[in-house]
Amino acid sequence: MAFLKRLGFYLVGLSIGIVFLTLFLKKKSEETGAEFCYFPNCRTLKDIRSKSLSYSESINTMLAEKQLDSLDIVGFLNDGDVDFGRSDTRSDTCKTYFIEGLLKERTAVLKVRNCREKATVEELILIP
Template sequence: MDFLKRLGFYLIGFSVGIVFLVLFLKKKSEETGASFCYFPNCRTLKDIRSKPIAYSDEMQALLANQTLDTVDIKAFLNNGDVDFGRSDTKSAPCKTYFIEGEIATKQAVLKVKNCPSKAIIETVEQ
């Protein structure tokens, strides 16, 4: 068999395999809700979202006054950017993260303590 025939068979098989993998992995991620978080920002936010969330007294007052909503907090934890320069990632047992994002079209910074068993929302700076 000459080289061009072998190359043609290889490319046909390779393209069918790629199409199969794309369809299979897309279907699997839709069913299980799996996501591919490899960057530090994504991994940190996913870790915080996976834990029960508690609120400090200051945050509970903001939630009670309805100046802030839990939907805003969840949007912050989904779309925010972690400022690793300000964050304290070396402390134990709870690491402190500053997450930048938007609340009602205003820039804000959320301070979160990420403990092994829960995440504590400390303050919000607008």
């Protein structure tokens, strides 16, 4: 069998396999909510989302005055970027993370204290 014919069969089989794999993994992630987090940013945000959230007094005040919505915080925890340079990741009991994101089309930083049992949203810093 000629090389080009073998290469053609290989590429056809590879493309069919990729299509089936994509459909299977998409269906699996929709059913179970499975998420493939291999990078530190994704793993950190997923860990924070998996715990019960509590809010500090300043965040509760902002929520009560309608300056901030709980959906904004969820947006930070889904789409934010963790600044590992500013974060305290070496603590044994509770690690502190600074998560950068957008709040009403402005850049903001959310300070989250991540303990073993729960995560506490401590502060929201708006960047001018």
